[in-house]
Amino acid sequence: MLRFNKAIEELLNTFHDHGHEAFVVGGCVRDTLLSRSTQDIDISTSASMNDVKEIFKDQVISDSGIEYQSITLNFSDQVFQVTSYRQDVEYTFHRFPKTKKVISYQEDVWRRDFTMNGLFWNPQKGLVDLVNGLDAIEKKQIKTIDDPLVRFEEDALRILRAVRFACELDFDIEENTYHAMFEKSMLIKSLSRERITQEMIRAFKGIAFKKHLKTIRLLFSTEFEFDYYYEDFNLLPTTHPLISFLLTFKSKTIPFSDTLSYFSFSKKEKELLLLMNENAFHCPTTDKTHIKRMLQRCSLDAFGGICQLHQSIGNINESTFQEIMQQVQSIHLNEEPYTLAHLKIKGDECVRRKMELTQISSFLKSCLEDVIESPQLNTFEYLSDKLDEWLKK
DSSP states (O other), X not given: OOOOOXXXXXHHHXXXXXXXXXXXXXXXXXXXXXXXXXXXXXXXXXXXXXXXXXXXXXXXXXXXXXXXXXXXXXXXXXXXXXXESEEEEEEETTTEEEEXXXXXXXXXXXXXXXXXXXXXXXXXXXXXXXXXXXXHHHHXXXXXXXXXXXXXXXXXXXXXXXXXXXXXXXXXXXXXXXXXXXHTGGXXXXXXXXXXXXXXXXXXXXXXXXXXXXXXXXXXHHHHOOOOSOSOOOOOTTOOHHHHHHHHHOOSSSOHHHHHTTSOOOHHHHXXXXXXXXXXXXXXXXXXXXXXXXXXXSOHHHHHHHHHHHHHTTSXXXXXXXXXXXXXXXXXXXXXXXXXXXXXXXXXXXXXXXXXXXXXHHHHHHHHHHHHHOGGGOSHHHHHHHHHHHXXX
16 A cells, blocks of 8 residues: 655645645655655645645745745645646746646646656545556656647656656656657757756766666757767766766867856856866876876866766776775875965065065975975975075076
């Protein structure tokens, strides 16, 4: 017998006790059947938004979605998205629907994207399957509710969601749904860069990402004219999704910075991606001096990403990767210098001792070269003597 946690059952029973019908629906039902944990808990109800506000007046977190008949609640320390039965009609820009309230879950189900997400459950009726969602879950199959060409025309994000779900769940995409994705793939360009990026990053984190890599690449090569540099690569469970992005979308002919313009990343993420791309042909070694010179040019996060990238493309094996990480740990534990900030002498000492301003930068860089090679030389005494020698020149 399908069971949900106490908070879900109590919430549904609260609706029932106030004379309203309510179901947990969509991904939460699907994931429970698959024995997967889930964070998104959607409730569909016959109650109006005013009814929901009245019943749960002290538990409403947000009503920003009320235009779409949706309210967010905090009930028994869990967050729920509660939506009145509705139909999505008159889609604009292949994404944004107008909504109208309907009176039954039998009508509501037809607005949902895939059959596996069209399952309803409550304590009174148990599991309700009007769209053969159970069959799709048993077959491990992504299949749209109703005509896939119509569903993708309505909302182009469903194309990328199909791929993302396939990667996350290790499902296959049903044949008609698959062909419709490519027939309507031009609509992906109507989506915001933010939504495209969000779906792709979630896909990269999926357990079956490599299995569906070809599909992802075909979708983007068709509409964005991407070609792909890395023909094959290996991924570990710990591989950062930004590395998966670079491995997936780095082009043979298009500058990587131009490829990034089709997506939306933070400034820090862009810098990390560009650094990893620039160092794709500079393989880290286990030599401490070499590691410190690389750490001069990039952050510790970027260096770790560069190492993971080279591990993925086969330039570094697991034992070498671990040895490099041990060397990095040793560098930091022993406080071995590799940037100007680590020097025991600073520019103000050079000024105090009347070094010409044009010489200071060259002097400090020379000091850094010494201490990177021989960290024991990073003392004020040694560097002060070196300063005296430079002043005598």
